[in-house]
Amino acid sequence: xxxxxxxxxxxxxxxxxxxxxxLLMLVPFAWMISTCFKDINNVFTYPPxxxxxxxxxxxxxxxxxxxxxxxxxxxxxxxTFLRMFGLFFTATMAGYGFGRLEFPGKNxxxxxxxxxxxxPIYVIMFPSFMIIKNFGWxxxxxxxxxxxxxxxxxxxxxxxxxKQNFQSIPRELEEAAIIDxxxxxxxxxxxxxxxxxxAFAALAIFSFNGSWNDFIWPLIVTNSDKMKMLSLGxxxxxxxxxxxxxxxxxxxxxxxxxxxxxxxFIIAQKKFIENASQSGIKG
Amino acid sequence: xxxxxxxxxxxxxxxxxxxxxxxxxxxxxxEKTEPVAKEKVELTLLGWGGAEEEKIVNGYLSxxxxxxxxxxxxxxxxxxxxxxxxxxxxxxxxxDAFYMGFPEFVEFQKQDVLLNLSEFxxxxxxxxxxxxxxxxxxxxxxxxxxxVPKDWxxxxxxxxxxxxxxxxxxxxxxxxxxxxxxxxxxESTAKKLTTAEHHGAAINYGRWKAFVPQTGANWVDKDSxxxxxxxxxxxxxxxxxxxxGNKSKVIxxxxxxxxxxxxxxxxxxxxxxxxxxxxxxxxFAELDFEWDIAPMPSDVTESTWIDxxxxxxxxxxxxxxxxxxxxxxxxxxKIEEQVAKAGQAIPARISVANSPAFLESIDVNNKAHLxxxxxxxxxxxxxxxxxxxxxxxxxxxxxxxxxxxxxxxAAQEEIDGIK
Amino acid sequence: MTKKNIRKIKxxxxxxxxxxxxxxxxxxxxxxxxxxxxxxxxxxxxxxxTSEWVGLDNYTTLISDVHFLKAILNTGYYTLGIxxxxxxxxxxxxxxxxQKLRGMTFYRLSYYLPVITMMIAVSVVWKGLLSTNNGLINxxxxxxxxxxxxxxxxPKWAMPGLILMSIWKGTxxxxxxxxxxxxxxxxxxxxxxxxxGANSLQKFTNITLPLISPAILFVMITTTINSFQIFEQAYxxxxxxxxxxTTTIVYYIYQNxxxxxxxxxxxxxATILFAMLLIITGIQFLLQKKWVHYE
Numbered sequence: 003x004x005x006x007x008x009x010x011x012x013x014x015x016x017x018x019x020x021x022x023x024x025l026l027m028l029v030p031f032a033w034m035i036s037t038c039f040k041d042i043n044n045v046f047t048y049p050p051x052x053x054x055x056x057x058x059x060x061x062x063x064x065x066x067x068x069x070x071x072x073x074x075x076x077x078x079x080x081x082t083f084l085r086m087f088g089l090f091f092t093a094t095m096a097g098y099g100f101g102r103l104e105f106p107g108k109n110x111x112x113x114x115x116x117x118x119x120x121x122p123i124y125v126i127m128f129p130s131f132m133i134i135k136n137f138g139w140x141x142x143x144x145x146x147x148x149x150x151x152x153x154x155x156x157x158x159x160x161x162x163x164x165k166q167n168f169q170s171i172p173r174e175l176e177e178a179a180i181i182d183x184x185x186x187x188x189x190x191x192x193x194x195x196x197x198x199x200x201a202f203a204a205l206a207i208f209s210f211n212g213s214w215n216d217f218i219w220p221l222i223v224t225n226s227d228k229m230k231m232l233s234l235g236x237x238x239x240x241x242x243x244x245x246x247x248x249x250x251x252x253x254x255x256x257x258x259x260x261x262x263x264x265x266x267f268i269i270a271q272k273k274f275i276e277n278a279s280q281s282g283i284k285g
Numbered sequence: 286x287x288x289x290x291x292x293x294x295x296x297x298x299x300x301x302x303x304x305x306x307x308x309x310x311x312x313x314x315x316e317k318t319e320p321v322a323k324e325k326v327e328l329t330l331l332g333w334g335g336a337e338e339e340k341i342v343n344g345y346l347s348x349x350x351x352x353x354x355x356x357x358x359x360x361x362x363x364x365x366x367x368x369x370x371x372x373x374x375x376x377x378x379x380x381d382a383f384y385m386g387f388p389e390f391v392e393f394q395k396q397d398v399l400l401n402l403s404e405f406x407x408x409x410x411x412x413x414x415x416x417x418x419x420x421x422x423x424x425x426x427x428x429x430x431x432x433v434p435k436d437w438x439x440x441x442x443x444x445x446x447x448x449x450x451x452x453x454x455x456x457x458x459x460x461x462x463x464x465x466x467x468x469x470x471x472e473s474t475a476k477k478l479t480t481a482e483h484h485g486a487a488i489n490y491g492r493w494k495a496f497v498p499q500t501g502a503n504w505v506d507k508d509s510x511x512x513x514x515x516x517x518x519x520x521x522x523x524x525x526x527x528x529x530g531n532k533s534k535v536i537x538x539x540x541x542x543x544x545x546x547x548x549x550x551x552x553x554x555x556x557x558x559x560x561x562x563x564x565x566x567x568x569f570a571e572l573d574f575e576w577d578i579a580p581m582p583s584d585v586t587e588s589t590w591i592d593x594x595x596x597x598x599x600x601x602x603x604x605x606x607x608x609x610x611x612x613x614x615x616x617x618x619k620i621e622e623q624v625a626k627a628g629q630a631i632p633a634r635i636s637v638a639n640s641p642a643f644l645e646s647i648d649v650n651n652k653a654h655l656x657x658x659x660x661x662x663x664x665x666x667x668x669x670x671x672x673x674x675x676x677x678x679x680x681x682x683x684x685x686x687x688x689x690x691x692x693x694x695a696a697q698e699e700i701d702g703i704k
Numbered sequence: 705m706t707k708k709n710i711r712k713i714k715x716x717x718x719x720x721x722x723x724x725x726x727x728x729x730x731x732x733x734x735x736x737x738x739x740x741x742x743x744x745x746x747x748x749x750x751x752x753x754t755s756e757w758v759g760l761d762n763y764t765t766l767i768s769d770v771h772f773l774k775a776i777l778n779t780g781y782y783t784l785g786i787x788x789x790x791x792x793x794x795x796x797x798x799x800x801x802x803q804k805l806r807g808m809t810f811y812r813l814s815y816y817l818p819v820i821t822m823m824i825a826v827s828v829v830w831k832g833l834l835s836t837n838n839g840l841i842n843x844x845x846x847x848x849x850x851x852x853x854x855x856x857x858x859p860k861w862a863m864p865g866l867i868l869m870s871i872w873k874g875t876x877x878x879x880x881x882x883x884x885x886x887x888x889x890x891x892x893x894x895x896x897x898x899x900x901g902a903n904s905l906q907k908f909t910n911i912t913l914p915l916i917s918p919a920i921l922f923v924m925i926t927t928t929i930n931s932f933q934i935f936e937q938a939y940x941x942x943x944x945x946x947x948x949x950t951t952t953i954v955y956y957i958y959q960n961x962x963x964x965x966x967x968x969x970x971x972x973x974a975t976i977l978f979a980m981l982l983i984i985t986g987i988q989f990l991l992q993k994k995w996v997h998y999e
Contacts, residue, residue, distance in 0.1 A: 016800055017807075023797065024814035027872065031817070033840055034829045043553055046544050046838035068336055096726035105719030115726065118734045120981060122933040124954040125974040128967045129737035129744065135376035152729025161726055186718045215822040217936055225369060226361050233824040238364050240828075240940050247546040249832055256825035263820050271813055274820065275880050368962030374751055375965070396751040539857045540836035669964055680946055684857065 037253040038062070045249045061250035062258070068251060070227055071258070074235040081146050081231065082213040088151020089160060089209050094198070096153065097164025098190055102176070112165075119158045123218055131222050145223040146231070155219060156212050160205050167198040203273040207266070214263055232259045326607045328358045331373070331380035333366045337567050341627050349614050356607050374398050379599040381608045385432050387421040387593040391664045394424060394431055400598030403429040405609035413634045417660050422595045432595035433616045436630030437661075438562035439654045440495045440590045442471075442486075442582070446575040448557040452478055457558070457579035458650050468499065468525055471582040475535035478557040485535040487547035487556035490526065490683040491676065495560065495581065497522035498588035498659075510665040514675065515697040522584075523682055523689035531685040539683050551576075562592055563654060566628035566647055577649045580656045591661045594630075631655070667703050674699040738978075745972035751965060762972035772973060774948050775956040778863060782952065783931035785867035786874070791923055794875045798882035799912075816876040823873070827940035830869045831856070834941075841868075856942055859949035866937050866950055874930075878923045885919035886912070914997040921996050925988050932981055953977050 032052055037045055038061055040054040065071050099105075100112050123130075130149075139145035149155055171194060179193045217233035224230055236259060239252050267274055332342060339362050346358045361380065363369035367389065373379050385393065393399055401424075411419060414434055422432030442457055449456050454477060460466040475485025497504060502518035505511070513519075529536045537550065551559035552572060559565075560581070569576060581589045596615060598608040614620060621632035625643035631654050632638050644651050665671060678696035681687035720727075745762055747755040766772050801811060818826065833840045834855035842852045855865035889912065897907050913920075935954040938944055944951035944959070951959075953973065960970035 016803075016805070020797075020800060020805075020807075020811050024811055027814045027818060027876070029840065030826070030829050030833055030872070033833060037832065042545075042549065045832075046835065048838060048843075050838070050840055050843055092725040092729065095722040095724075099719050099722030103715070103719035103722060105716040108719065111723065111727065114735070115730055118730060120929060120985065121734060121738060121978065122929075122954065122974075122981070124933060124935060124957055125978050126734065126737040126741050127957070127974070128961050128971065129740040130733060131372065131376065132740070133733065133737055135378060140376065140378055149729060149733040151725075152733070153726040154729040154733035157726065157729065190722070211820055215824075217822075217824055225363055225373065226359075233822055234364065236822075236824045236828060237940065240943075247544065247549050252828050253832075256822075256828055259825050260821050263822070264817070267817065267820050268813070271809075271816070275812060275816060365962065368965075371751060371965040372962060375749070375967070393751070398752050540854055543831075543857060544835050544838055677945075677947055684854075 034253045034256055037249055038257050040250055042248070042250055061254040064251050065255045065258070068248075069235055069238055070230075071235055071255065073228055074230050074232045075258070077230065078214060078232045081143065082210055084143070084147040085150040085213045086206060086209045088147065089153060089157055090202075090205065092151060092153045093157060093160040093164050093205060094195060095190070096161045097198075098168050098194060100161070101165040101168030102171070102194065115158050115161060118154075123155055127218075127222055134223050140223060141225045141229050143229075146220060146229070150213065157209075160208060163204065164198060164201055167201045168194060171197045203270065204276060207270060207273055210266065211263060235259075324355065326356045326604050328356060328382065328604060328607060328611060329380040330358055330360050330611070331366070331370055331383035332360060332362055333384060334362065334564070335568065338564070338629060341623075341629060345615060345620050345623065348620075349611060352614070353607075353610065356610070358611060374599065374601075377601070379601050381602040381604060382596055382598050382611055384435070385422070385595045385597040387595070387661050388664045388668050390422055390432060390595070390597070392668070393597070398600050399431045400600050400602060400605055400608060401429050402431060402433065402598060402609060402612070405606065406430060406613075409613070413636050415633070415635060418593055418633060421593060421661060422597075432597040433612055434593060434595045434633035435616055436621075436624055436633050437591060437593040438564060438630050439592075439657065439659065440492070440560055440562055440581060441578040441653050442580070443551060443559040443561065443565065443569070443576055443578050445551070445554065445557050446577050448478060448483075448554070454478070456577065457582075458577065458653070461580055461656075466579070466582045468582055468584040472529065472533060472535065475529070475558065476533060479535045483555045483557060484537055484550070485556070486529070486558035486560070487542075487550040488526065488529070488536050488560050489542070489547050490530070490539060490679075492560065492590070493523060493526055493679060494662075495590040496526045499581070499584040499586060500525070501585040505663045505665055507663050510663050512665050512671055512700055513697070514693045514700070516693075517690075518585075520689040520693050523679060523693065527682045527685070527689060530683065563628070563630045566649070570628065570647070578653045579650065580653045587657045589657045589659050591659050593661045670703050671700050674703065741971045742975050744968055745975045747968045749967045755968065758968070762969050763976075765969070766972055766976065771948065771951070772956060775951050775953045778948075778950060779932055779934075779952045781863055782867060782870075782934060783928060785864070786870060786927055786931050787924065789867070790871040790875055791878060791927060793871065794878035794923070795882050795920075797875065797879045798886055801879070801883055802886045812880070815879055818873045819876040821873070823936040824940060826873060827869070827937050831941055834865050834869075857946055859945075859947040862942050862946055862949040866934075866941065869937060869941075870934070874927075878927065881919055881923055882916060885916040889915050917996040921988065921992050925985055928984060928988070929981060932977065
């Protein structure tokens with residue numbers, strides 16, 4: 003009897019603990035959302051209230067007056083899509099090459115590639131800026147997409163992931179295809195690639211997330227307003243000399259910026275989370 | 286399988302062309318005028334300011350383009366101005382013309398990246414500018430002009446007329462006329478206007494520089510450019526400002542300012558007075574209460590802070606003649622009058638500053654900006670690092686953790702150690 | 705050329721072909737700038753793009769640069785905070801979640817949501833949450849009887865505030881990593897242990913910990929590397945202050961590169977940062993033999 007009671011209490015305690023934690027995780031979002039709809043004078047009331055007395059949508063329209071937010075949004079979509087598209091080819095090809103093909107220097111090059119995961123972009127801020135400038139790409143879409151399409155600045159993880167996936171394809175499949183007369187390209191495209199389909203979702207989500215939230219790279223390579231990405235747009239609030247206190251507008255901008263990723267997350271949460279849990283195992 | 290590839294290729298083409306169009310659209314924003322015989326020139330002007338200012342500047346630029354159909358100017362307003370300007374210059378993509386502050390000018394001029402404007406300034410009326418302001422942009426050795434002052438600003442005290450009326454108090458302007466606008470009376474006035482709903486004034490502690498000359502602190506020597514802050518006069522000014530927040534509580538504390546900035550407080554009637562420069566007049570044009578501006582309160586002497594901005598050209602520009610044309614246009618009487626009328630800043634041209642264009646530009650006491658005679662502070666070496674050291678040490682005074690005397694001493698030690 | 709050789713070359717050719725895009729990306733945008741950056745650290749770069757070779761000057765100046773040392777201290781403080789508080793928290797949460805529970809999806813969602821959000825947006829929100837007089841954080845801790853903490857305006861509390869926010873944001877990821885590793889442990893091990901009379905604590909230390917040690921290593925290494933590089937939070941929340949309390953190494957590099965325009969000097973700092981990361985990761989890898997257990 004005691005044992006069952008003990009187990010019950012434990013279960014309730016567990017839930018209470020987890021629920022508290024979950025609420026703590028969500029509270030900042032709740033504050034963000036409720037502030038969007040408030041007037042600036044009601045943002046900091048004591049005690050704090052989450053449901054504004056007067057709901058106003060002004061903050062959202064003001065964001066668009068303060069900055070070219072629509073443009074930033076468009077840029078985010080274009081740039082993210084282009085990066086994902088390019089990375090798909092680069093990562094699958096490289097994953098296949100490292101995972102299943104033989105050539106001299108393979109291991110050395112792969113280790114170099116992995117090493118890039120450890121090069122903080124901050125370490126190469128200025129030199130990469132100089133390279134972009136030498137190509138004449140400052141303030142262009144090329145600068146914002148081509149490096150990432152070619153796997154730089156974060157693509158290494160995807161390549162690593164795909165390599166693992168390619169490596170686990172049974173030899174027999176490959177041999178059978180070769181016997182059937184498949185050339186190297188066809189072998190890759192029609193036989194091997196479909197085998198790693200499960201990894202595509204992870205690849206897509208990872209690259210979407212990374213690209214959407216990008217801050218430092220656009221900061222370095224863009225000048226004009228029209229080329230900015232969303233995170234730079236939000237950072238604009240903090241560069242206003244007279245003070246970072248337009249709370250409703252800041253929260254409205256943040257909410258709009260977060261929305262696509264959150265929506266994607268809710269739809270495909272399993273895949274997001276799979277990503278993380280797999281990394282621990284492959285460690 | 287093939288279908289998939291084709292579909293992907295189509296999407297790729299679509300997106301790339303979209304990006305390409307967008308890229309082009311960015312570059313072709315202004316309408317093209319009829320083709321002219323003259324060579325088409327494209328210039329970049331780099332500047333700062335808020336969204337309102339950007340609109341106004343673009344207005345000037347369209348007028349310029351009407352007069353010069355073959356020159357197209359793009360105004361770029363980056364989030365971080367100085368870092369952006371420096372990286373552009375270093376990267377070889379320097380803007381043709383750009384804003385230049387009087388302190389930063391010294392460093393840029395030394396590094397040889399500015400365009401020598403004396404070569405082009407043929408029919409340029411130097412007398413319409415204050416000598417001190419022009420000199421701030423000359424090569425100290427050759428005397429050549431490397432920048433044309435565009436506008437300047439002095440700090441003034443904005444105040445909410447309605448609040449003063451309600452409280453039955455004389456306005457700061459009235460007090461100034463009577464010679465009664467001092468540090469003491471400022472504090473007592475602010476006290477009377479501090480209630481549970483609002484503070485008497487809202488001041489950005491970072492602008493402490495506007496409070497020390499009045500107490501007699503001459504902390505930068507005009508000739509030697511030596512910085513001396515460990516003086517009782519300097520400490521007095523600093524302590525005065527800090528005490529307004531920590532002792533008499535007539536201005537918000539540092540923590541309170543993090544929630545709502547001085548400017549936002551004034552706009553939202555949470556402060557009866559607010560210290561800033563001319564540019565806020567533009568932002569406040571839309572306020573729903575009557576406001577006015579008055580000169581800064583004085584102590585031992587009268588003083589205020591002077592900001593001064595010029596247009597400079599890049600020594601690397603491909604179009605020096607056109608760049609000069611642009612600069613000359615933007616600092617011409619016509620545009621300066623518009624600058625004045627917009628309440629953007631005080632026009633650098635003396636004739637315009639003293640004309641109705643400025644004095645009657647907005648319905649406030651515009652001459653408050655001109656009342657107190659002051660000059661831009663002498664530019665000292667290691668400008669950035671010295672200000673950094675000062676600001677950092679003074680932070681402790683604003684939070685009440687240390688006295689101005691101690692902080693000034695610590696700052697002086699640090700400054701003396703800067704090489 | 706023998707037929708075998710021709711085939712070999714053909715085979716190698718395709719190998720290189722497939723990795724070509726990734727290699728181009730790597731060499732052009734990462735390796736070359738890296739090398740260039742290191743070279744630049746031995747120079748002094750002027751505004752006009754001119755540079756002069758100064759040898760080890762930048763490095764010797766760095767050693768006595770108080771601000772750089774403070775940045776290293778700040779970064780170390782931050783990293784320790786995350787590792788000592790954040791990692792165990794993630795582990796505990798993962799252990800708790802590793803059972804059949806109702807609402808599992810909800811919990812996973814809520815804990816992981818902060819992970820995917822834009823750091824800039826999140827920082828802006830936390831700036832409001834950490835407000836001294838009106839922020840939710842202080843409001844919540846007031847129930848514990850603690851008076852308002854001046855999170856962002858006091859040098860003592862600024863970094864803790866940043867650590868708090870970062871733990872909020874990053875715990876979800878580590879938690880899921882641990883959860884994945886935990887779920888990989890066959891139940892039979894635990895059953896066997898119970899039969900042998902082991903209690904919960906013994907099961908945890910003798911079965912759980914060793915078997916998830918690869919995951920722990922992964923989390924330690926990635927958390928360390930990420931912590932050494934924080935920038936966006938400091939950029940938005942505190943601007944490196946107050947009193948340089950939140951100036952991290954990367955923030956200092958940023959200031960030197962873009963605000964004060966000393967790229968040579970900044971690159972020396974970046975090179976040192978990179979070296980530090982290599983050494984620390986190397987040490988962690990070497991030490992793994994002592995405690996990481998691979999199946």
